[in-house]
Amino acid sequence: MNDTPSASPAPQAAPGRWRRFACMMYEAxxxxxxxxxxxxxxxxxxxxxxxxxxxxxxxxxxxxxxxxYFVLCWRLGGQTLPMKTWHIRLIDADGGRPPVWKAVLRYVLAWPFTLTGLGFVWTFFDRDRQFPHDRIVGTRLVSTR
Known part of the structure; x- marks a missing residue:
């Protein structure tokens, strides 16, 4: 049996839309x-x-x-309290927590997509069910369960 970790971890699944929506309501x-x-x-x-x-x-x-609030939560633990509750984590392309500049850019870009509702609609057309601001910044939401 090989105990060494593989070079590229298996991609984690995106959380479901209902779970994301519930997380957003809790966040509000x-x-x-x-x-x-x-x-x-x-x-x-x-x-x-x-x-x-x-x-x-x-x-x-x-x-x-x-x-x-968001940048500190995303940077320090990859999750806000509602994200922890609903088992959702924000990760960078390498699977770790995003750097501060990416967290700030994600926060700023999330506003227009969230206020118009286009961010949630986008997930129906995105191959990985990610938000457009995550695509732009290079982050992704993953399920932790």
Whole structure:
């Protein structure tokens, strides 16, 4: 029996669409808390009295806070809490965690595809059922079970 690892590991299967969708719904619930705390901190530091005060600055702040959350999770463990729950991991082309620049680029590119719904529709036509931003960046979502 050969105990040495093979040169190229077998490709891991992409998670199913329903599992990804459930993960995205869980992520939205978790992000509600992240946004609430970040927005409270913004209001406290800027002493803004209502949501329309400093609207563009608030949006930029929340975009950055959400980005830090995702990039740190993807970089440190390859998963957010909902991704762990639903057994989904983000990997790079070599099977490891993506570098910071890829995680940042994936986060930025995910916005237009997610907001329009095109990212999810794309998975029906992609040969590996990957999101378009994963194709562009060179990352992929894999099932961990």
């Amino acid at each position: 619930i978790l992000l509600f808390g992240v946004v609430f705390v970040a927005d409270y901190l913004f209001d406290t530091l800027t002493q803004s009295r209502h949501a329309l005060m400093l609207r563009h600055e608030r949006q930029a702040w929340l975009f950055c806070v959400i980005g830090v």
